[in-house]
Amino acid sequence: MPPRVNEAIEKRTFAVLVDNEPGVLARVVGLFSARGYNIESLTVAETDKAAHASRITIVTSGTPLILEQIRAQLDRMVSIRTVQDVSSDPLGIERELSLIKVRGTGEQRAEALRVADIFRAKVIDTTHESFVFELTGASSKIDKFVNLMAPLGLVEMSRTGVLSLTRGVD
Amino acid sequence: MTTQITAEAETMTKPLTGAEILVRALVDQGVDTIFGYPGGAVLPIYDALFHEPRLHHVLVRHEQGATHAAEGYARSTGKPGVVLVTSGPGATNAITGIVDALMDSIPLVVITGQVATHLIGSDAFQEADTVGLTRSCTKHNYLVKRVEDLAGVVHEAFHIATSGRPGPVVIDIPKDVQFMPGPYIGPEEARHKHSYNPRTKGDPAKIAEAMALLAGAKKPVFYTGGGIINAGPKASQALRKLAHMTGAPVTSTLMGLGAFPAADPQWLGMLGMHGSYESNHVMHDCDVMVCLGARFDDRITGRLDAFSPGSKKIHVDIDPSSINKNVRVDIGIVGDAGSIIEDMIAAWNAGGYKKPDLTGWWAQIEQWRARKGFAYRKDPKVIKPQYAIERLYELTKDRDTYITTEVGQHQMWAAQFYRFEEPNHWMTSGGLGTMGYGLPAAVGAQMAHPDALVIDIAGEASVQMTMQEFSTAVQFNLPIKIFIVNNEWMGMVRQWQQLLHGERYSHSYSDSLPDFVKLAEAMGGVGIRAETPDELDAKIMQMIDTPRPVLFDCRVAKEENCFPMIPSGKAHNEMLLGDDGTDLDSAIDDEGKMLV
Numbered sequence A: 001m002p003p004r005v006n007e008a009i010e011k012r013t014f015a016v017l018v019d020n021e022p023g024v025l026a027r028v029v030g031l032f033s034a035r036g037y038n039i040e041s042l043t044v045a046e047t048d049k050a051a052h053a054s055r056i057t058i059v060t061s062g063t064p065l066i067l068e069q070i071r072a073q074l075d076r077m078v079s080i081r082t083v084q085d086v087s088s089d090p091l092g093i094e095r096e097l098s099l100i101k102v103r104g105t106g107e108q109r110a111e112a113l114r115v116a117d118i119f120r121a122k123v124i125d126t127t128h129e130s131f132v133f134e135l136t137g138a139s140s141k142i143d144k145f146v147n148l149m150a151p152l153g154l155v156e157m158s159r160t161g162v163l164s165l166t167r168g169v170d
Numbered sequence B: 001m002t003t004q005i006t007a008e009a010e011t012m013t014k015p016l017t018g019a020e021i022l023v024r025a026l027v028d029q030g031v032d033t034i035f036g037y038p039g040g041a042v043l044p045i046y047d048a049l050f051h052e053p054r055l056h057h058v059l060v061r062h063e064q065g066a067t068h069a070a071e072g073y074a075r076s077t078g079k080p081g082v083v084l085v086t087s088g089p090g091a092t093n094a095i096t097g098i099v100d101a102l103m104d105s106i107p108l109v110v111i112t113g114q115v116a117t118h119l120i121g122s123d124a125f126q127e128a129d130t131v132g133l134t135r136s137c138t139k140h141n142y143l144v145k146r147v148e149d150l151a152g153v154v155h156e157a158f159h160i161a162t163s164g165r166p167g168p169v170v171i172d173i174p175k176d177v178q179f180m181p182g183p184y185i186g187p188e189e190a191r192h193k194h195s196y197n198p199r200t201k202g203d204p205a206k207i208a209e210a211m212a213l214l215a216g217a218k219k220p221v222f223y224t225g226g227g228i229i230n231a232g233p234k235a236s237q238a239l240r241k242l243a244h245m246t247g248a249p250v251t252s253t254l255m256g257l258g259a260f261p262a263a264d265p266q267w268l269g270m271l272g273m274h275g276s277y278e279s280n281h282v283m284h285d286c287d288v289m290v291c292l293g294a295r296f297d298d299r300i301t302g303r304l305d306a307f308s309p310g311s312k313k314i315h316v317d318i319d320p321s322s323i324n325k326n327v328r329v330d331i332g333i334v335g336d337a338g339s340i341i342e343d344m345i346a347a348w349n350a351g352g353y354k355k356p357d358l359t360g361w362w363a364q365i366e367q368w369r370a371r372k373g374f375a376y377r378k379d380p381k382v383i384k385p386q387y388a389i390e391r392l393y394e395l396t397k398d399r400d401t402y403i404t405t406e407v408g409q410h411q412m413w414a415a416q417f418y419r420f421e422e423p424n425h426w427m428t429s430g431g432l433g434t435m436g437y438g439l440p441a442a443v444g445a446q447m448a449h450p451d452a453l454v455i456d457i458a459g460e461a462s463v464q465m466t467m468q469e470f471s472t473a474v475q476f477n478l479p480i481k482i483f484i485v486n487n488e489w490m491g492m493v494r495q496w497q498q499l500l501h502g503e504r505y506s507h508s509y510s511d512s513l514p515d516f517v518k519l520a521e522a523m524g525g526v527g528i529r530a531e532t533p534d535e536l537d538a539k540i541m542q543m544i545d546t547p548r549p550v551l552f553d554c555r556v557a558k559e560e561n562c563f564p565m566i567p568s569g570k571a572h573n574e575m576l577l578g579d580d581g582t583d584l585d586s587a588i589d590d591e592g593k594m595l596v
């Protein structure tokens, strides 16, 4: 499908419940690469041992037509049980965890700590000239934190990618 | 029979080995024919086959041939085709046919041998990562590491290959698992590991909405495809009924030919790049398009933004990912075409709709028909390829005939000039366009229909890709007819070079072609050659009357082009015709040249 100029690119999070079996992640990733879809982040872990189920959360982007295709393409894979569009679900929750290392001394170091405090980031490691912060939240919050830390000596970070769930009893 | 009973009695006392479990599961799935080729990693399975008279094993000459033969068997019967090949090169040789089956929605179960489980990953002899290699070209695939899982996997594989949108499934079985004793469970007891139950029944509200739209149409069309064939003969019957009730014209893709009878006055012929003049104009001008089991392929749509600009579109497909993939439709209905067409008939009746007055539309269609888009200039001295297929059709139409093809101009002429009245009688490689498909597919179709007349309409280049399967036909007494439309060129390539590449015929002429008559004889078959229109009929009759495999070398005009043709990147109503003298070189713009 040639991209339609008048269709804007949107971001979308899909929660995909899969049979936990060898190769299932390769199938999902292979689908995205074979059909030229974007993967912005992807997380996977077993979530129900008894039911042999794993949950994959994929953040992707595309035109509405492409996003509809991605969903349909996922849905028809034999190893995939359900596909849920978390972003379009008003009850959808998305969170990400990040570890961020900042190096600095003096006023810079103090400022980093103040910013971390405002964001409720946890200090999980410290030396005289560095911190490792742990921050959980929406990806946009982590992005903001990272932007603020950049001039304060950000040296390294690791992010999990988005995890998602829906609010309520179901 | 006795061997069978003893074999079954034995299983009471002694557990089966993995190989025996596999063979038993195939029999229980109703398999009667396997196309295969042995090797080290499947020898235990071949051992088990040795004792199983209910499975006919067709020994091919190359594993690609096994997969295409299985496709021919599947398409001509509606049953899944079964393939058995060894690890490594056996599996990799099979891949072309597996991709072909995926593209054309053909149900296959392909069993591949694998090195023993403890050797996997060690670059062992003839080890290939078969599940990795086939992941993107199968509907699903398995590596069976425990003999306890084997029976269940085989039964599930048949379920997956044949339900929903059909496709190929690979089962990779390590050699140690083939030797290991294990439990057998039958298809009924087997619990499927995956819950795969695609929807078959269409949404009644959408069906009602679709019929209301159709009833109000002034210029409707049914655009049908391979999905009708996949849905089984009942779907073709229902389609005929729905078409007659509504009075709308019917066109079909290459893959759907035969679902609607070519003899019916409502038939427009195939549509698309090399489709009929009338069908493409109808598609362009229609106000309501009902797409049944077709996938808006680029050979159909041409330039997307000019595709049928004024129509409301209804799309019925069993695969939700086919809907809105290439073309945005107004009503998408997910489910089995057979079931949905029947529900459409019921909804039409329930809505109290009468056959609308389509006189104006049909008058317009008659004008397009009168343009005779398939017309070609006959030649008293040289056999025109179109003429060869017309004569072949006339002389075989009253028999139980199955047609397969290779890929190229001859394939398109076959689609244009051979007329099909029933589904499952036409087998061609549409999606992948695999040269070399037709000969082995004919082997498969003939295995399934021993008394039928099975003809591969071939090009001399394509047929050489799987020529060795002619030997298979000889070995198994399969009287297939390979009708080679011999123009000495890779005709379709030559045509594109003429139209798109300034007549620079780069490497598209096959020098030193074999003498096909002698080749046939050398392989133990019969060779026949026709060189002039005068002798063509008699030679074709001689071919039909020969109860053995025949290579028919039909020498045709060398530089004939296949028309109509919608140039890449053009709209339906910008079709080129054979006789309108357009400057062909300038007919395709630069953007079009980028497309395939």
Ligand SMILES: Cc1cc2nc3c(=O)[nH]c(=O)nc-3n(C[C@H](O)[C@H](O)[C@H](O)COP(=O)(O)OP(=O)(O)OC[C@H]3O[C@@H](n4cnc5c(N)ncnc54)[C@H](O)[C@@H]3O)c2cc1C
Residues within 6 Å of the ligand: B103, B104, B105, B164, B165, B166, B224, B225, B226, B227, B228, B230, B231, B252, B253, B254, B255, B256, B270, B271, B272, B273, B274, B275, B292, B293, B294, B295, B296, B297, B299, B300, B316, B317, B318, B319, B322, B335, B336, B337, B338, B407, B408, B411, B412, B429, B430, B431, B432, B433, B434, B492
């Ligand atoms: C040289 C060359 C030239 C070609 N030129 C043309 C041409 O001019 N015209 C042309 O038509 N083709 C042409 N083709 C073929 C083309 O490439 C496509 O293969 C073909 O058009 C696809 O046919 P289809 O849309 O019927 O889909 P298929 O590939 O047959 O797919 C079937 C569709 O039906 C759906 N389906 C399956 N089962 C069911 C069911 N039970 N119920 C409902 N839906 C179901 C599937 O999900 C799928 O969407 C050409 C090929 C070659 C090699």
Ligand SMILES: Cc1ncc(C[n+]2csc(CCOP(=O)(O)OP(=O)(O)O)c2C)c(N)n1
Residues within 6 Å of the ligand: B406, B407, B408, B409, B410, B411, B433, B434, B435, B458, B459, B460, B461, B462, B463, B485, B487, B489, B490, B491, B492, B493
């Ligand atoms: C395996 C494979 N390789 C290459 C092609 C590209 N191709 C399409 S048609 C064609 C020429 C076919 O020539 P021939 O079989 O003689 O048929 P003709 O067009 O002359 O009727 C080629 C090379 C293909 N479709 N398949």
